[in-house]
Amino acid sequence: MPEFSNALVWFRRDLRTRDHAALYHALRSAKQVHCLFLFDTTILKPLAADDGRVAFIHASVAELRERLREVGGNLWIAHGDPAEAIPAVAKAVQAEAVFFNHDYEPDACARDAHIRKLLEDDQCHVQTFKDQAIFEKDEILTGANKPYSVYTPYKRAWLQAAGGDRAFAAHPSERHFAQLAPPPKRSPSIGSSKTAISATQLFSLAELGFDEAQLPTPGGEEAAHTLLEAFEPRVGRYEETRNFPALASTSTLSVHLRHGTISVRALARTAFAAMQAARDRAGAEVWLSELVWRDFFFQILHHHPRLVADGQRASFKPVYDKIKWATGASAEAHFKAWCEARTGYPLVDASMRQINQTGFMHNRVRMVVATFLCKDLGVDWRRGEAYFEAKLNDFDLSANNGNWQWASSSGCDAQPWFRIFNPITQSEKFDADGDFIRKMVPELAKLDKKYIHAPWTAPAEVLKQAGVTLDGNYPRPLVDHAEARRLTLERYDVVKSVPGEAP
DSSP states (O other), X not given: OOSEEEEEEEESSOOOSTTOXXXXXXHHHEEEEEEEEEEEHHHHTTSOTTOHHHHHHHXXXXXXXXXXXXXXXXXXXXXXXHHHHHHHHHHHTTOSEEEEEOOOSHHHHHHHHHHHHHHHHTTOEEEEEXXXXXXXXXXXXXXXXXXXXXXXXXXXXXXXXXXXXXXXXXXXXXXXXXXXXXXOSSOOOXXXXXXXEESSOOOOHHHHTOOOOOOSSOOSHHHHHHXXXXXXXXXXXXXXXXXXXXXXXXXXXXXXXXXXXXXXXXXXXXXXXXXXXXXXXXXXXXXXXXXXXXHHHHHHHHHOGGGGGGGOOOOSXXXXXXXXXXXXXXXXXXXXXXXXXXXXXXXXXXXXXXXXHHSOOOHHHHXXXXXXXXXXXXXXXXXXXXXXXXXXTTOOHHHHHHHHHHHHTOSTTOOOTTOOOOHHHHHHHHSTTOXXXXXXXXXXXXXXXXXXXXXXXXXXXXXHHHTOOBTTTBOXXXXXXXXXXXXXXXXXXXXXXXXXXXX
16 A cells, blocks of 8 residues: 655666666555656766766656656656755655665765755655665675675675575566656746756756767666677676777676666676576676675775765775875876876876777776876876766766775775786786777877887887887887886885785
8 A cells, every 4th residue: 555645756876767776666655656857066066068977867867758758757857956956846746755766975975864854854754775786884794793894705795695686686666657647737837046947848968057978878778778688698708808908898887887777786687697507607707796896885985984075085094195195297297198198108098098088998907097197107096086087987986986095005905005017018918919009099000019018119110110209199108117116115115014014
């Protein structure tokens, strides 16, 4: 028996109708369900006008609205401050309850607590649900009832808790779509001049203050499921192919997972099903482990909000905040060259061009460029983290922070500080034929694979024949890796007094 006459579902990082926890529970609990998406001005305001994420979200919201209309419902669309928009729409539709899914970022948690209070002050119930994680918050703890800070034992506990595929059960909301509120004949006036709300129109990107940016990848849940279906036959080879940026070996679903156009449960179910096939087991296990890493970083941020408190970044291991990072004109020039893909190391430059041009970077080379910034150039990892935040279409605060701290060795379960990737050997190992470099750095395309990883080692005649001019159309290396490694080991001397950190 429904508990409420009217309910409102607030869509956020979950732009889909399939396997959606809050929508499922709202449809089970209310006689009539209204749906809302908010273009949150507090989030949008600092973004660049050409931010590809906004275009992706905009396209996904458009598809979500059409999907809801196809099944007899509608999507309210608002643009403004959530503290004003959410209570206003809830009041307008006479919602007795508002349903939404959990977020784990500290700012989002504070926002949600504030919205909850505003709604409850208006005698409106608030119901929230786990949706973007398989296990969240305190669901996976050590035997001592403490959060894990090392991935491998966390993964073992995660897999045990999953109990096969029981934790991946879908929310079959399609069964209840008849309870969706039908579209109104007109869009009533709601809220103040600071908030625009419509039940009949989708604001254009220009109206939201953004350019008609090219989509990083097609938005919406249909595109997400198409990608997943295309990846399923390849999942068995994921372990052996995932580290090679020139290969189309990954699922390319990260931006969809980030914005919730597909559920994490759908991906976990696919991985688990593939694990049942002997030929696919190894690859599927590794792919599933990527989802476990995602949950791991969510729970790290939940238990250690100090890592990103008040917009600042703190090292998970506090002693690493004592490191003296490079400063001054040289450091600024090096950071600028790293951002602009002018380091002189082809794999690093190819990777930085990939993120600058597409808003995506292959996971293997994310590690390479992050380690290069911290340990070859000596630049504070926080600057690289902020750059990725601005550029990545699949940006996720917990994973971005966790991975950058892994690269700088300052985080939980990080690589040891004395382990420093050699950008040349990484290039030779993971782009042996130079295909990725040639694609992203075409001025080096005619170089033989013997020299493409380190063009400055090529004889002058070879460079001439390939059309490469060092310090002309391609730069010499910013630093000598061997010397940079020596300086990094000196810089990290401050952590040697910490148990377990010495080599």
